[in-house]
Amino acid sequence: IDAMRRLLETVGMMICLMGSAAAFVAPAVRTSFRLTQQVGGRNTAASCHRFFTVGKHQRRVAAVRMMSDGWEGKHAIFDVTNTLMELREPVGRTYARIAEKHGIQVGEEEMDRGFRREFALMDSIPYWDFKGDMQMAEAKEREWWRLLVRNVMGCEDNEAYQACFDECFDHFGTNKAWKLFPEVLPTLDTLRAKGCRLSIVSNWDFRLEGLLEQLELRDYADFVILPAHAGCVKPDSRIFEMALERASEAAGAEVSASECVYVGDSMSRDVRGSEAVGM
Structure with a gap:
């Protein structure tokens, strides 16, 4: 119980257990934990209340109770963005700063509004058409982002824009744009020391x-699964089913969904998606 309490406090994650399903959700704005001893029982009830802010609106995501002496699973599978890492600066600010270098005038707030608009309007990448073809995936993903960013900036598709896009695209693929949450490496080390295998399933490109x-x-992850590998994006169950197959391969024995936990920050993509296959 003490080990689980320390792990929860270190990671700052929400634990969802619904039947045999389990999903951990990483911190966003604030997380509060209440650990209460069950009267007359052997178990400890861990109630985790997680809140996060979307714009100026704060909403309660979940309040759940775990009734166990600790998770006895074999494999922890992680999301990446806002779970293991976060941006070093707001995305609109980065794009506006780089755009100015290339003579494109666009404000930070304008970029933020544009991304919200275009993400809603742009068709998704048809990953199923080229499942497993990573060379094709790279070309399709890069072109998708090029069109989206051009629509957001509202500029001509000329040499200045291409140079701007190339710099932005490359920048967000490096640790100049991203940093780990401070508790990530100690937590992964703790899990690995307990014999838990680790991997990553993400909607990244x-x-x-x-x-x-x-x-x-x-080096922490036995495997990394991306949409191009599975032919779909979270919360599609096929990407989580592929993770179960790969987890079994890594362990050299069958690993069931109930022996896996998925760690993420999105109720729709991560929690419900992983629950659908029994994690």
């Missing part, structure tokens, strides 16, 4: 592998 190397995370 092909740049993630190189970024994980720069952040010194890649």
